[in-house]
Amino acid sequence: MARLKYLLFLVLLSCGAFASESTELNSRGVAYYNQGRYREAIIAFEQARALAPDNQVVQRNLANVYQAEAGELAKRADFDSAIKLLGKAVAINPGEASPLIQLGHCYLRLEMIPEAIHHLERAIQAAPYDVQAHELLGEAYYRDNDLANARVQWSWVLEQQPHRKDLKKRFDKAEREEVVEVGFRPVRSFHFQISSTPEIAGHMLQNLLAILEQAYAEIGRNVGGVYPPGPIQVIVYNAESFAEATQVRQNVGALYDGKIRIPLVDAAGLLTQNDELKQTLYHEYTHVVVRYIAHNNVAWWMNEGLAETFSRPLAGSRLQTLQKAVENGELFAYASMEDSLLKTLDSEGLWLAYTQSHATLLYLWKRFGQLKLIELLDALATGTKTEQALVRVYNRNYDVLYAEVAMFIRNGC
Secondary structure, three states: OHHHHHHHHHHHHHHHHHHHHHHHHHHHHHHHHHOOOHHHHHHHHHHHHHHOOOOHHHHHHHHHHHHHHHHHHHHOOOHHHHHHHHHHHHHHOOOOHHHHHHHHHHHHHOOOHHHHHHHHHHHHHHOOOOHHHHHHHHHHHHHOOOHHHHHHHHHHHHHHOOOOHHHHHHHHHHHHHHHHOOOOEEEEOOOEEEEEOOOOOHHHHHHHHHHHHHHHHHHHHHOOOOOOOOOEEEEEEEHHHHHHHHOOOOOOOOEEOOOEEEEEEOOOOOEOOHHHHHHHHHHHHHHHHHHHHHOOOOOHHHHHHHHHHOOOOOOHHHHHHHHHHHHOOOOOOHHHHOOOOOOOOOHHHHHHHHHHHHHHHHHHHHHHHHHHHHHHHHHHHOOOOHHHHHHHHHOOOHHHHHHHHHHHHHOOO
8 A cells, every 4th residue: 555655655756746747848939930030939839738637728729839940831832831830720729710611712822722711711601791701712712613602701891891892803703704694504524624715615625625734734743843733724705795794904815813704705606726726825824833832912013924935935026025125125123013904005016025034934944944843932932022032033133134134035035
């Protein structure tokens, strides 16, 4: 009996020692957390939890620091690592909305739409009045081409925050598209989901899907094996419904705004010829890949230049236009082309801007190759400014690039 009491005393003593050490590790983790040293805080909290697995304070602290470090990883575009940490945070407290919202945001950034919807719906179950969760869920539904449910979510947000003008524009856009696209029929391939105006024949849609699948493979290889998860949404219109849904200028032949939108039948009722269709789809699909890699951090001229480079040759009248512009000193400064020029230039100026962007990316591609381009996109993905990324990757600022591209054009590209 005396021996049993002694053993019990040792157990209690050991438990007290574990509790004391756990408290010390927790305090150390809090200090690291307050200093922004999240990785060190994670180690301290994980050690504290191993010693006191039922301590709710330690669990809560660990979940918080998982979320904090995930936020830092997301800023560096390391969404895969962020998702792993957020999964651990959710496992600690499955009923907490905050890590679920972060997960939904990360999955949206990776274009993993079903996963985003799943976690954001869970977040709203946990926090029915969380405005961010409803807004993100609306975005996820919209990207899934579920326009009705997207509008339901955004409508609720606008009731809570009626001053949100940008969101009101998104809501109105979705409403307009829903009216135009009522009756559109779905067709699907492995990576793409088409919603098409009914008069387009089935064999034309199958041809379109075949071109897109080819683009998926080829452009993915061009950027080092990047293949966005499907289904990628493609909306096929006639000329009239395209204009009504998008409300863009008449000379815009197609666009990508999170979905590829293309009019397959012109105002005269004629189908787009196959060569032109292939160039257009390759162009727009390049935008899909660029957005997947670097979200909205890519300058307009670079985004369009990549899309042109991967979709068509630079020759004939395009090259002649550029050479004339070089001789007349009419090329655009790159800083002036960082934001979209679709609404600021006339048709002639826009044509030159596109063609100059094409020549610039063709120059970088031909001279420095694929690996440097991948490095450039990765730098932009982390939020690095365009000229700063050019200096880091190519050792060229805008002025040097301008001079070299002008010479490249003079020499016939």
